[in-house]
Amino acid sequence: MSPPGLIVAAPASGSGKTLVTLGLLRALAEDGLAVQPFKNGPDYIDPAFHRAAAGRPSFNLDSWAMDAAMLAAITARGAGADLVIAEGSMGLFDGVAHPGAAGTGATADLARRMGWPVVLVLDVSGQAQSAAATAAGFARLDPRLPFAGVILNRVASPRHERLVRTGMAAAGIAVLGALPRRADLMLPERHLGLVQAAEHADLDQRLTDYAAFVRAHVDLAAVRGAASCHPPLAPTAAASLPKPPAQRIAIAQDSAFSFVYPHLIDGWRQAGAEILPFSPLADMPPAENADLVWLPGGYPELHAGRIAAATRFLAGLRAHAATRPVHGECGGYMVLGEALVDKSGETHRMAGLLGLVTSHAERRMHLGYRQARLLAPVAGIAAGARLTGHEFHYSTIVSQTDAPLAVVTDAEGKPVAETGSVRGQVTGSFFHLIAAAA
Incomplete structure (x- = not known):
């Protein structure tokens, strides 16, 4: 009831x-x-x-x-x-x-x-x-x-x-x-x-x-x-929560990396995935036994200097990427790139796992729902999968040299220029995943 x-x-x-x-x-x-x-x-x-x-x-x-x-x-x-x-x-x-x-x-x-x-x-x-x-x-x-x-x-x-x-x-x-x-x-x-x-x-x-x-x-x-309500929508809907993209998922969690929808983590846990939190701002590397590193969005532009100086985190991230998948959403995507330019115009070196340079110095709002068809897999989410998500940021792409991750459109089906990037097993996008379907 x-x-x-x-x-x-x-x-x-x-x-x-x-x-x-x-x-x-x-x-x-x-x-x-x-x-x-x-x-x-x-x-x-x-x-x-x-x-x-x-x-x-x-x-x-x-x-x-x-x-x-x-x-x-x-x-x-x-x-x-x-x-x-x-x-x-x-x-x-x-x-x-x-x-x-x-x-x-x-x-x-x-x-x-x-x-x-x-x-x-x-x-x-x-x-x-x-x-x-x-x-x-x-x-x-x-x-x-x-x-x-x-x-x-x-x-x-x-x-x-x-x-x-x-x-x-x-x-x-x-x-x-x-x-x-x-x-x-x-x-x-x-x-x-x-x-x-x-x-x-x-x-x-x-x-x-x-x-x-x-x-x-x-x-x-x-x-x-x-207060009132209708009867439950579907009594057998427990299987409809999102499936985990890997078994052991190392997720960055601190004030620079916190924008992830709670239903995703909840669904992954219910399906038996192990969530392994770590803090890049504390210079923590991802767990060595992780199958996937997931960098959520957040406010890396406010902490770019600390992230650039977090040598253990960056080394651990690069070591993981050599053999296993890494995915970044929005702020996490920016950190996977070559460099991040902060609001004052100062350039900070990032992980260098993608050929992406982003700038917060030239602010322009990007906001809205996104539909995406993956051109490459994101860990256990197969190429061809259709994703729904949302994009909200003020960063501008200065350069982007890798292959696109997805064909992306807005809520009206119009093409979106921010297609995300893929290099080997490293992927990233500006939109935050909400749901995925084959």
């Missing part, structure tokens, strides 16, 4: 849904509930905050990149929980124009599919009764969408709150809470999103503060009472 759930959404990014989600997760966990978090869409930072807040692993759910069976397999991780709290992405209805495996990737897709009512976080700064028009539009645009109500955010005063509530009452919109302005509770950000959870020495105190803030201004009983 699936637990009832809610999905915290908003009209747009920056409305406050992450703070509300974290506050709800921690407050309900403090009340003794087993709360299962999820994140809609391709975000590899928020799930770590969710895990810290709820004490349970959080997983991405993506209706564009994942088929129904994979969505069911991942949501099954909520079995045994008392309640699901999922965090949306961007605006509630924001997705791609051409549906993918199971939808457009919009938060509304997930809400409809799972039957999780939407709690809309509404930034009401600069308006009063007019906020009800926005809420009513979101509540009624799609009659199939379950809608629980709104949590007002950035309320200026008690009078402001009364006026907004008056408008909501007239529109028939339930108000589940009203959060006053609190600039001191904002989480710091950098160019790819929030500063990572592991980088906050005071994270537990921050989460406790968020919980207290939400508890003081949100009707938690009403939130719990609004």
Whole structure:
């Protein structure tokens, strides 16, 4: 039996849904509930905050990149929980124009599919009764969408709150809470999103503060009472998690290499793979008995000098690559190249396993879903396999001398110039793998 759930959404990014989600997760966990978090869409930072807040692993759910069976397999991780709290992405209805495996990737897709009512976080700064028009539009645009109500955010005063509530009452919109302005509770950000959870020495105190803030201004009983769900999507979907590309996988894990989707690691472990973490920033080489080295994305451009000076890591990586596969995603791909130019324009020598030079000095955003057909194998993922993933970075390719790894297109099927690279058993790409199919 699936637990009832809610999905915290908003009209747009920056409305406050992450703070509300974290506050709800921690407050309900403090009340003794087993709360299962999820994140809609391709975000590899928020799930770590969710895990810290709820004490349970959080997983991405993506209706564009994942088929129904994979969505069911991942949501099954909520079995045994008392309640699901999922965090949306961007605006509630924001997705791609051409549906993918199971939808457009919009938060509304997930809400409809799972039957999780939407709690809309509404930034009401600069308006009063007019906020009800926005809420009513979101509540009624799609009659199939379950809608629980709104949590007002950035309320200026008690009078402001009364006026907004008056408008909501007239529109028939339930108000589940009203959060006053609190600039001191904002989480710091950098160019790819929030500063990572592991980088906050005071994270537990921050989460406790968020919980207290939400508890003081949100009707938690009403939130719990609004939760609902559909029956499980597919009771036999456990086999739909991604298969491991090798038996013993050495994965770089530290603040420079942390962007990997939790469902991948979870699926690999469930299939019997051994995960062998190591830290390049601590100058650790990958395990000598590893069958595959996987370098996730992250922030190598912020640590390029340390990586270039990590001689044991680089030597171990090169030794592994002489006989066994190595794969890098985004930041990991950059580290496999000849050099990385940081924001200040300084060039740092990298592993030299691919003929790639990248620069962060000339920033240009690359963002979007990716479809790829492999032209060469990535460890145990065979040539010809079709992958879905997502690309988000600001780095520019200065030179790329190796053969392309894949034929890559965007969500609309248009060719993408960043094809990845392959040299022997060393492969890399700018997109982060979400799912793979033969």
